[in-house]
Amino acid sequence: MSHQSRRDFLKTGALSTILLGSGIALAGGCSAVQSRGKTKNVIFLVSDGMSAGTLTMADLMMRRRDGYPSNWVKMLQEGTIRRGLMDMASANRIVTDSAAAAVSWGCGHRVNNGSLNITPDGIHRKPLLPIFRDAGRSTGLVTTAEITHATPAGFAANVESRAMGEEIAEQYLQREVDFLLGGGNRHYHSDQREDGIDLYEKHRQAGYLVARTKSELMNGNPAEGKVLGVFSDSHVPYTLDHLNTPEDLQNVPTLAEMTDLAIQNLSKNPNGFILQVEGGRVDHAAHSNDAGGLIFDQIAFDDAIGIAMEFAANRDDTLVIITTDHGNANPGFNSAPDEDFDSIGNFRHTANWIRSGLNRDSSISDIRERFEYATRLEMEREHAEIYREAARGDYRAAYSRMNGTSAVLGQILANYTHVNWVGGSHTADYVELATFGPGSEALEGFVINTQLFDVITESAGVKEFIEEKTEADV
Numbered sequence: 001m002s003h004q005s006r007r008d009f010l011k012t013g014a015l016s017t018i019l020l021g022s023g024i025a026l027a028g029g030c031s032a033v034q035s036r037g038k039t040k041n042v043i044f045l046v047s048d049g050m051s052a053g054t055l056t057m058a059d060l061m062m063r064r065r066d067g068y069p070s071n072w073v074k075m076l077q078e079g080t081i082r083r084g085l086m087d088m089a090s091a092n093r094i095v096t097d098s099a100a101a102a103v104s105w106g107c108g109h110r111v112n113n114g115s116l117n118i119t120p121d122g123i124h125r126k127p128l129l130p131i132f133r134d135a136g137r138s139t140g141l142v143t144t145a146e147i148t149h150a151t152p153a154g155f156a157a158n159v160e161s162r163a164m165g166e167e168i169a170e171q172y173l174q175r176e177v178d179f180l181l182g183g184g185n186r187h188y189h190s191d192q193r194e195d196g197i198d199l200y201e202k203h204r205q206a207g208y209l210v211a212r213t214k215s216e217l218m219n220g221n222p223a224e225g226k227v228l229g230v231f232s233d234s235h236v237p238y239t240l241d242h243l244n245t246p247e248d249l250q251n252v253p254t255l256a257e258m259t260d261l262a263i264q265n266l267s268k269n270p271n272g273f274i275l276q277v278e279g280g281r282v283d284h285a286a287h288s289n290d291a292g293g294l295i296f297d298q299i300a301f302d303d304a305i306g307i308a309m310e311f312a313a314n315r316d317d318t319l320v321i322i323t324t325d326h327g328n329a330n331p332g333f334n335s336a337p338d339e340d341f342d343s344i345g346n347f348r349h350t351a352n353w354i355r356s357g358l359n360r361d362s363s364i365s366d367i368r369e370r371f372e373y374a375t376r377l378e379m380e381r382e383h384a385e386i387y388r389e390a391a392r393g394d395y396r397a398a399y400s401r402m403n404g405t406s407a408v409l410g411q412i413l414a415n416y417t418h419v420n421w422v423g424g425s426h427t428a429d430y431v432e433l434a435t436f437g438p439g440s441e442a443l444e445g446f447v448i449n450t451q452l453f454d455v456i457t458e459s460a461g462v463k464e465f466i467e468e469k470t471e472a473d474v
């Protein structure tokens with residue numbers, strides 16, 4: 001079968017066709033047809049921008065520092081989850097962005113980078129959360145990025161551009177998403193929205209518990225089961241900074257805590273639920289070549305996997321999907337003494353935190369002091385001089401995208417940790433896919449991103465609620 005005809009085959013969306021097209025055998029008594037409608041609940045966990053090296057380094061850090069493996073790799077080791085390799089390309093690029101990536105899962109179509117559930121032909125495709133809502137299921141989005149960020153929005157919104165955060169926030173309300181937890185106050189607060197609308201008040205009127213702190217979230221009683229929790233102006237803090245900032249520890253819940261609360265509430269619906277959980281800041285740390293930020297946030301994501309599996313492990317009605325939307329900067333630990341890698345586990349703050357306190361006028365001693373406080377490592381003077389050069393815009397790397405302070409600081413840090421990077425952007429790598437529960441049998445081997453939508457809607461028995469609209473009125 002030619003590549004083109006196979007792609008057309010996949011576009012038909014019928015699961016049986018996909019199984020034939022991808023060469024997956026139906027032997028073994030667990031065909032997708034038999035599991036039709038078996039999936040009551042779907043938990044879709046995305047570590048945004050997770051290269052394979054990120055998964056490896058988080059697992060290594062946990063084994064060496066804590067004495068036990070990550071949930072993700074442990075489940076692979078024990079054979080409790082299935083493993084696939086997934087092609088995440090978008091409609092117009094080999095390298096996707098988070099919007100097109102989430103949309104490929106959210107509505108089963110490839111769109112151009114930046115677009116949310118509107119295909120290049122202009123058709124608005126109904127995403128998973130409204131489909132599940134129409135099937136009587138509860139719906140939720142949890143993230144450490146802004147709640148309106150591209151990944152959660154790919155499961156619930158239809159807009160031309162991922163930058164339309166205010167519209168996305170309104171669509172979540174119109175579409176009655178039951179559980180919304182993350183950052184992004186700037187898209188809700190009347191002082192910061194361009195139209196001056198108080199979106200928090202609109203949620204209260206619609207029966208939502210509105211929480212702005214961890215205690216408001218944990219102690220609140222959502223009478224109708226609907227919750228909007230917004231814990232920061234933009235994204236919630238990096239885990240590493242969060243752990244070492246008492247005020248944040250008190251006010252901002254962890255991804256695992258948010259996931260736990262969402263599952264507890266959504267699972268009260270006897271018809272079931274769909275929940276998307278995003279570790280959104282793994283991507284941001286990778287963009288900034290920030291090894292501490294990256295590894296600690298990947299570990300926080302892994303904690304959320306543990307919560308999801310605690311719920312799903314002893315049931316046969318919950319499909320759990322664990323994956324990433326694209327690689328990012330492809331970090332890896334280069335050959336060096338193990339202790340150099342271990343030093344990352346002692347960091348107090350992210351590289352982002354180091355940079356945020358410095359500027360072009362910072363002295364060599366300012367730079368060294370901040371670096372040394374954040375990493376507990378002694379900084380050589382020549383490295384502080386290189387950083388100052390970058391801060392003044394005078395640094396020239398051979399790969400010109402590595403001229404900025406984040407890439408330069410990332411490479412300076414690599415002299416101590418030996419974790420280094422290929423760039424500061426998303427990469428074309430096929431990505432890790434791990435699945436558990438009914439429907440997962442169709443997601444082994446090599447998987448095309450859009451297949452996930454077909455498997456989810458088929459195994460949950462909600463295909464009749466898929467519809468196409470030429471206007472955003474789903």
Ligand SMILES: [Zn+2]
Nearest residue numbers: 049283287426
């Ligand atoms: Zn990104």
